[in-house]
Amino acid sequence: MSEQTTTPAAIVESMATIQSSLKAPKGQTNKFGGYKYRSCEDILEAVKPHLQSHNLVLTITDEITEVGGRVYVKATAVVHNKEGHSIQTTGFAREEENKKGMDSSQITGSASSYARKYALNGLFCIDDTKDSDATNNHGRTAPTAKAAPAPKPPVKKAESSGLSDEEMEQLENYIRNSKNRLAAFQAVDEKHGKRMSIEQNDYLKSVC
Numbered sequence: 001m002s003e004q005t006t007t008p009a010a011i012v013e014s015m016a017t018i019q020s021s022l023k024a025p026k027g028q029t030n031k032f033g034g035y036k037y038r039s040c041e042d043i044l045e046a047v048k049p050h051l052q053s054h055n056l057v058l059t060i061t062d063e064i065t066e067v068g069g070r071v072y073v074k075a076t077a078v079v080h081n082k083e084g085h086s087i088q089t090t091g092f093a094r095e096e097e098n099k100k101g102m103d104s105s106q107i108t109g110s111a112s113s114y115a116r117k118y119a120l121n122g123l124f125c126i127d128d129t130k131d132s133d134a135t136n137n138h139g140r141t142a143p144t145a146k147a148a149p150a151p152k153p154p155v156k157k158a159e160s161s162g163l164s165d166e167e168m169e170q171l172e173n174y175i176r177n178s179k180n181r182l183a184a185f186q187a188v189d190e191k192h193g194k195r196m197s198i199e200q201n202d203y204l205k206s207v208c
Helices: 009-021 040-053 104-124 165-176 181-192 198-207
Strands: 056-067 070-081 086-094
Touching: 009 040, 009 056, 009 070, 009 086, 009 104, 040 056, 040 104, 056 104, 070 104, 086 104, 165 181, 165 198, 181 198
Parallel strands: none
Antiparallel strands: 056 070, 070 086
């Protein structure tokens, strides 16, 4: 007997509705890099009302697996409906061999949070929608040409607004998961240095 490979329409329709309407704000701020990011908890808080309205249940499990001699946390996020059908995705995050200020359980917990977030991102098709604060001018209009600009101190020439939050998070993970962090940072700086702000560059350098 052949195994069923198609996903029932009911759960597909429910997930399509959730994916198109879900907004998971970036509720966390990186104190060192100064950029916002969303955590696993932010996604769960945003998606729970949608799951309830469609009578769906979400479960997330972790599994420790070894790939190429390195230990990874494999997180599996599964959405179930009352008919017993389900849709799932997985996410991986590598455990660092050591991390300053963390014991082994904290290192595993950190990797688990990353893996779970990536699994949820895939399951609910969460994109890099910018936070409203990034574009909200709170009712202010741009100054007219007649307004005299405020005097500026003789500092370095203003740079671009820098990399996006998602880019910063990806580059940080790349550096942290590299065997030679300094070399990884140098590669990142060579490729993205002109677009990074001074604060972003300093923060990525500190990850080394």
